[in-house]
Amino acid sequence: MSDYPIVSTGENVTRQVLSDHPDLMVVAFRFDKEGATGALHHHPHVQSTYVESGRFRFTLGDTTRDVGPGDSFVVPANQEHGCVCLEPGMLVDGFTPRRDDFL
Template sequence: MSETSELIGKWVPSGEGVERRVRAEDPALMVVEFRFQTGGVGTLHSHPHVQSTYVERGVFDFTMDGKTTRISAGDCFVIPSNTEHGCTCIEAGLLVDCFTPRRDDFL
C-alpha cells in the first residue's frame, strides 16, 4: 500500500476548528471533505487549481475575491484558478470540494 493510499479517508487537521479528508484522487481530479466546527476558519488563500464547492451541511460566510456571501446546505459554486477565497463557519458543517488537477499538497 502506498503512502498516498494510506491517507485516503483519514481526517487531517487543516486549521483551527477544521479537518479535511481526501475521499478520492487521480492526477486529473481530487474530492476532499472539509469538516468545520462553529467558528472554524478556512484562511484566505489561492491556488492554481479550479475548485468546486458543495455545502453538504452547515452555514458559512464565504469570501471570494473580496466579496462575502452567506452559503448553506445545498449551495454549490466554482472558484476559478488563482482566485483568493476562504470562509468562516457560522454553524458547524461539511464542505465537499473538488479540485482539478489534484492537489498534491494534500497527499
C-alpha cells in the same frame, strides 16, 4: 469510506481526501465549531465547493456571501478565497487538477 487519513487544517477544521486521480480530487472539510475558519488563500487549481451541511460566510475575491446546505459554487484558479463557519458542517470540494499537496 475513504482510506485517506483525517488531517487537521486548523482549530476545529479537518480535511479528508475522498478520492483522487491526477486530473481530479474530491475532499471533505469538516468545521466543528462556529467561528472556525478556512484562511484566505489561493492556488492554481480550479475548485468546486458543495455545502453538504452547516452555514458558511465565503469570501471570493472582493465578494462575500453566505451559503448553506445544497449551495455550490466554483472558485477560479488563483482567486483568493476563504470562509468562516457560521454553523458547524461539512464542505465537499473538487479540485482540478489534483491537489498533490494534500497527499
